[in-house]
Amino acid sequence: MVTAAVSISHIHKHYGSLHALQGIHFDIPKGCFFGLLGPNGAGKSTLINIMAGLVRSTQGSVRIMDHDVRQQWRQARYALGVVPQELAIDPFFTVYEVLRLQSGYFGLGRENKPWIDELLDILNLTDKAHTNLQKLSGGMKRRVLIALALVHKPPVFVLDEPTAGVDVELRKVLWEFTTHLHQKGHTIVLTTHYIEEAERLCEQIAILDEGKLVALDDKAVLLARYPYRLLRLSLLDRNIVLPTSLQDKVHSFLKDELVLRLHREKDHIGSILDALRIANIQFSDLHTEESSLEEVFLSLTHKDKGK
Amino acid sequence: MNWYGLYTLFGKEVWRFMKVATQTILTPIITVLLYLLVFVSVLEEHVEVYDNISYTAFLISGLIMMSIIQNAFANTSSSLFQSKMMGSLVFMLLPPLSSFEFYLAFIGAAVVRGLIVGLGVWIATLWFLVLPIYNIGILFIFAILGSAILGTLGLIASIWADKWDQISGFQNFIILPLTFLSGVFYRIETLPEFWEKMSYYNPFFYMIDGFRYGFFGVSEISVTISLSIVSIFFVTLTAISLWILHIGYKIRY
Ligand SMILES: Nc1ncnc2c1ncn2[C@@H]1O[C@H](COP(=O)(O)OP(=O)(O)OP(=O)(O)O)[C@@H](O)[C@H]1O
Ligand SMILES: [Mg+2]
Numbered sequence: 001m002v003t004a005a006v007s008i009s010h011i012h013k014h015y016g017s018l019h020a021l022q023g024i025h026f027d028i029p030k031g032c033f034f035g036l037l038g039p040n041g042a043g044k045s046t047l048i049n050i051m052a053g054l055v056r057s058t059q060g061s062v063r064i065m066d067h068d069v070r071q072q073w074r075q076a077r078y079a080l081g082v083v084p085q086e087l088a089i090d091p092f093f094t095v096y097e098v099l100r101l102q103s104g105y106f107g108l109g110r111e112n113k114p115w116i117d118e119l120l121d122i123l124n125l126t127d128k129a130h131t132n133l134q135k136l137s138g139g140m141k142r143r144v145l146i147a148l149a150l151v152h153k154p155p156v157f158v159l160d161e162p163t164a165g166v167d168v169e170l171r172k173v174l175w176e177f178t179t180h181l182h183q184k185g186h187t188i189v190l191t192t193h194y195i196e197e198a199e200r201l202c203e204q205i206a207i208l209d210e211g212k213l214v215a216l217d218d219k220a221v222l223l224a225r226y227p228y229r230l231l232r233l234s235l236l237d238r239n240i241v242l243p244t245s246l247q248d249k250v251h252s253f254l255k256d257e258l259v260l261r262l263h264r265e266k267d268h269i270g271s272i273l274d275a276l277r278i279a280n281i282q283f284s285d286l287h288t289e290e291s292s293l294e295e296v297f298l299s300l301t302h303k304d305k306g307k
Numbered sequence: 308m309n310w311y312g313l314y315t316l317f318g319k320e321v322w323r324f325m326k327v328a329t330q331t332i333l334t335p336i337i338t339v340l341l342y343l344l345v346f347v348s349v350l351e352e353h354v355e356v357y358d359n360i361s362y363t364a365f366l367i368s369g370l371i372m373m374s375i376i377q378n379a380f381a382n383t384s385s386s387l388f389q390s391k392m393m394g395s396l397v398f399m400l401l402p403p404l405s406s407f408e409f410y411l412a413f414i415g416a417a418v419v420r421g422l423i424v425g426l427g428v429w430i431a432t433l434w435f436l437v438l439p440i441y442n443i444g445i446l447f448i449f450a451i452l453g454s455a456i457l458g459t460l461g462l463i464a465s466i467w468a469d470k471w472d473q474i475s476g477f478q479n480f481i482i483l484p485l486t487f488l489s490g491v492f493y494r495i496e497t498l499p500e501f502w503e504k505m506s507y508y509n510p511f512f513y514m515i516d517g518f519r520y521g522f523f524g525v526s527e528i529s530v531t532i533s534l535s536i537v538s539i540f541f542v543t544l545t546a547i548s549l550w551i552l553h554i555g556y557k558i559r560y
């Protein structure tokens with residue numbers, strides 16, 4: 001039995017001399033809410049476009065719901081819905097018209113109208129249904145792209161940075177919507193630069209960096225791999241001299257907030273507090289934070305040093 | 308075959324040019340009428356064509372074919388190039404449509420646009436004179452093949468081009484000279500020998516000549532020959548464009 005919704009095997013992509021993807025190999029299980037993270041230029045969109053048949057891999061293969069994207073491209077495309085990163089629209093048509101056309105390209109006629117209406121409703125586009133696409137705001141265009149990707153009810157739904165440049169309200173709508181689709185059994189693949197978004201939604205996370213897969217795990221496992229937590233202190237007086245034993249634990253020190261990074265096993269909060277008391281450092285408040293995906297991400301992609 | 312998908316894409320392409328019909332149908336018809344006014348008033352008395360066929364009749368038949376093929380080219384090249392530039396082409400690349408279906412939809416729409424404009428020119432020129440119709444089947448075969456050929460050229464040009472300049476360059480430096488030198492305005496037999504010989508290398512000449520045969524029953528060369536040459540040209544260009552689409556040249560990286 002095949003359990004992978006998307007199976008990526010040994011994918012290489014060269015753009016001229018650029019080796020954009022270097023042997024990417026992993027599976028996305030059926031029904032998973034999957035996060036694909038990585039800094040700009042990591043190769044996320046390239047990988048998604050290979051899944052969608054918009055880009056051809058130099059080497060390796062991809063299967064969508066067990067259909068090879070090159071050999072069984074028709075079935076693979078029926079199984080996949082992609083929201084592209086770029087906000088591209090056809091200026092000749094209205095929202096409803098493009099949805100009807102897109103549904104037609106997938107071989108679906110009038111019988112699909114209830115679903116199109118439902119999509120318009122869920123995405124809050126009903127009152128814009130007969131507006132020309134050119135006259136929509138960026139956020140509304142983004143919603144149209146999402147509806148377009150879903151007209152044929154694909155089991156696998158891929159969103160390439162859907163929340164970039166989107167306001168808080170729409171982001172919430174998207175979160176609810178994707179969660180709802182996930183609950184209905186769709187496999188969701190999400191790329192985002194908002195790490196907290198991935199942390200909140202995704203069950204499994206892959207991290208790409210410079211064309212290589214640097215991490216792939218359940219979110220909890222990934223978080224646990226980073227054995228630090230943060231201790232946040234609001235200082236009463238910022239002119240302090242830290243004892244040497246604490247100096248290498250400073251994570252950040254901005255204004256009167258001192259943040260220490262503590263190892264889960266090696267550092268005991270009790271002894272840290274003792275050291276602070278001995279150094280006569282007073283604080284008005286303190287709290288601890290578990291490590292976040294952001295730190296895992298930064299530590300794995302080696303982008304934390306420059307910051 | 309994804310027939311319904313093909314039909315939808317074809318319908319969308321027709322719908323697109325119908326939405327801007329003033330620009331895509333009316334303007335070309337008026338342009339041709341202007342040509343007609345200028346050339347007929349200047350040349351009617353001076354250019355000899357066939358016995359028993361007036362220069363006006365000769366010219367109108369050529370202009371109809373010219374408008375058919377030019378508009379077929381304009382249709383695919385502008386539509387496809389625009390969606391390539393705007394990025395909305397991805398919505399035609401993501402669905403389960405094969406290269407062949409994609410090709411048929413675009414060429415089908417180009418043929419429809421060519422035929423509508425051609426018919427429009429024919430109707431508009433009824434005011435000048437009523438052309439005889441010798442063989443309507445021949446007329447349609449050449450009109451369809453001609454617009455399919457130019458539609459295919461438009462498809463190739465728009466996939467190849469990276470800038471609008473290149474599309475208009477293709478139009479101004481290849482399509483336009485080949486049309487003007489194809490015998491729309493004169494019989495190539497009346498040209499100096501060198502230019503007459505050169506005209507036989509111009510595939511557009513066979514489209515015009517064969518099409519004109521459909522009206523008058525006379526042509527510069529046998530209609531069987533022109534039909535064969537036009538068909539070979541069509542098959543070759545179709546094969547090239549299907550190959551380009553198949554390998555994803557400039558559209559699937
Ligand atoms: N069509 C192309 N031709 C040449 N190089 C390309 C092309 N598309 C992408 N690249 C290069 O491939 C690399 C990966 O790009 P990609 O768009 O996949 O990154 P990404 O992870 O999606 O980044 P972002 O977060 O900025 O969207 C980049 O170095 C990019 O410049
Ligand atoms: Mg990207």
